[in-house]
Amino acid sequence: MLSGKHILLIIGGGIAAFKSLDVMRRLREQGAAVTPVLTRAAEEFVTPLSVSALAGAKVYRDLFDLTDEAEMGHIQLSRVADLVVVAPATADLMAKMAQGMANDLASTLLLATDTPVMIAPAMNVRMWEHPATQRNATRLQDDGVAFVGPVAGDMACGEFGPGRMSEPLEIVAAIAAHFDGGPLKGRRVLVTSGPTHEPIDPVRYIANRSSGAQGAALAEAFEAKGAHVIFVTGPADCPPPAGVEVLRIETAQQMLEVVTAALPVDVGVFAAAVADWRVAMASDRKLKKTKDGIPEIAFAENPDILKEISSLTQGRPRLVIGFAAETDDMVAHATAKRARKGCDWIIANDVSPATGIMGGEENAVTVIDAGGADTWPRMSKKAVAERIADRVVSYLAATPF
Numbered sequence: 001m002l003s004g005k006h007i008l009l010i011i012g013g014g015i016a017a018f019k020s021l022d023v024m025r026r027l028r029e030q031g032a033a034v035t036p037v038l039t040r041a042a043e044e045f046v047t048p049l050s051v052s053a054l055a056g057a058k059v060y061r062d063l064f065d066l067t068d069e070a071e072m073g074h075i076q077l078s079r080v081a082d083l084v085v086v087a088p089a090t091a092d093l094m095a096k097m098a099q100g101m102a103n104d105l106a107s108t109l110l111l112a113t114d115t116p117v118m119i120a121p122a123m124n125v126r127m128w129e130h131p132a133t134q135r136n137a138t139r140l141q142d143d144g145v146a147f148v149g150p151v152a153g154d155m156a157c158g159e160f161g162p163g164r165m166s167e168p169l170e171i172v173a174a175i176a177a178h179f180d181g182g183p184l185k186g187r188r189v190l191v192t193s194g195p196t197h198e199p200i201d202p203v204r205y206i207a208n209r210s211s212g213a214q215g216a217a218l219a220e221a222f223e224a225k226g227a228h229v230i231f232v233t234g235p236a237d238c239p240p241p242a243g244v245e246v247l248r249i250e251t252a253q254q255m256l257e258v259v260t261a262a263l264p265v266d267v268g269v270f271a272a273a274v275a276d277w278r279v280a281m282a283s284d285r286k287l288k289k290t291k292d293g294i295p296e297i298a299f300a301e302n303p304d305i306l307k308e309i310s311s312l313t314q315g316r317p318r319l320v321i322g323f324a325a326e327t328d329d330m331v332a333h334a335t336a337k338r339a340r341k342g343c344d345w346i347i348a349n350d351v352s353p354a355t356g357i358m359g360g361e362e363n364a365v366t367v368i369d370a371g372g373a374d375t376w377p378r379m380s381k382k383a384v385a386e387r388i389a390d391r392v393v394s395y396l397a398a399t400p401f
C-alpha cells in the first residue's frame with residue numbers, strides 16, 4: 001500500500017502517455033497522492049483535463065505560470081513529493097536529464113529536486129538502442145536514477161524490440177517496492193566473484209587476472225535493491241561491498257560446495273573467473289629443486305559450477321546468469337556457451353588485453369538471452385552492474401513463478 005505517499009508524476013510526450021492515466025488511477029487506488037506534470041509534447045497525447053481528473057489534483061504545465069508560481073513555486077513543487085516518477089520518459093526527456101538542462105517545467109523540476117527519481121523509458125527501438133540514448137541511460141544510472149523497463153515488445157510504430165514502456169501495474173509495483181525496502185526485498189541473490197587459486201603446493205598456486213571488480217559491483221547493486229546477497233568470492237583484489245553475506249573460498253571445488261550449500265536462491269549470477277583446471281596431485285610439501293629436473297604438473301578438470309547449477313532439476317535458481325570471457329568472435333562463442341552451460345542469460349565480455357577490461361574499471365558487454373543479443377556501450381563496471389540488476393528486477397516482475 002502507498003497510503004501517505006506523494007508521487008510527482010511527470011508525463012513525457014510519447015504515445016505511452018495514455019498508460020500514465022492508468023498509473024495514476026492505480027497509485028490512487030493504493031492510497032498515494034499524485035501531483036501530475038505535463039510536458040508540452042505530452043499534451044499532444046493526453047489532455048490536461050483527463051490527467052487532472054484521474055489524478056484528482058491540479059495539473060502543472062508551465063514554468064512561467066504566474067498563478068502556479070504564486071500558489072507553489074517550482075522549487076517547492078520539486079520537493080513536495082516522496083518520489084518523482086517520469087512516465088513515459090522519452091529519449092528527449094532522458095537527454096535533458098542527463099545533460100542537466102532546465103528549459104521547461106519538467107526538466108527544471110528534475111534538476112531542482114532532492115527526491116529520488118524513477119523513470120519508465122518509452123521510445124522506438126532504434127531510438128533506445130542509439131548510442132546517444134544508451135550514453136544518457138548510463139549517465140542517469142550513475143546519477144542514481146532508478147529505471148523501470150523499457151521492455152521488449154510490439155511498438156505503436158509497428159516495430160519490435162526494447163523500448164516499450166513497462167505496463168502500469170509493473171510501474172506501480174516498482175514504486176511500491178521503492179517504499180518497501182527495494183524491488184528485490186525478500187529475494188536471495190547469489191553472486192560468485194573473483195579468481196580461484198588452485199594450489200600446486202603449499203606456497204604456489206595457479207590463478208588468473210580477475211580483480212573481482214565486476215562481481216563486487218553486482219553484489220552491491222543487488223544489495224542496494226533490497227536483496228539478500230550471498231557473495232561467494234575467491235581471493236580478489238576488490239573488497240566485498242558492505243551489507244552482503246560473504247563466503248570466502250580459494251578453489252573451484254570449494255566454490256561449488258559453498259554455492260550448493262547456499263541454495264535455494266532466486267537468482268544466481270556467476271561472475272567468478274573459475275580456473276578450468278586444477279593440479280591433479282597438489283603436493284602437501286613445498287616442491288624442491290632436485291637434480292631430477294623441472295617437475296611436470298598434471299592437470300585435472302574442475303567442476304563447471306555454472307553448468308552444474310543450471311542443470312539442477314530441483315532447486316535451480318529461477319534465473320541463472322553466466323559470464324563469458326572471450327577474446328575473439330565474442331557473440332558467437334558466448335551464444336554457444338549459453339547453450340552448452342544451460343544458463344538463462346550470458347553476459348559476454350571481450351577480455352583481450354587490448355580492451356583493458358580484465359582488471360580494469362570498465363566493461364563492454366553483450367547480454368545474450370533467449371531473445372537474442374543486446375550490446376551495451378562501454379561503461380563503468382558499476383553501471384554494468386546497475387543495468388543487470390535493473391534487468392533482473394524487470395525479469396522477475398514480468399515472469400511470475
Ligand code: CTP
Nearest residue numbers: 270271272274302303304305306322323324325
Ligand atoms: N564457470 C564456472 N565454473 C567453471 C568455469 C566457468 O562456473 N569451472 C562459469 C564462469 O563463472 C562464467 C562462465 O562459467 O559465468 C563462463 O566462464 P568462461 O571462463 O568464459 O568459460 P569456460 O567455461 O572457461 O569456457 P572456455 O574455456 O571455452 O572459454
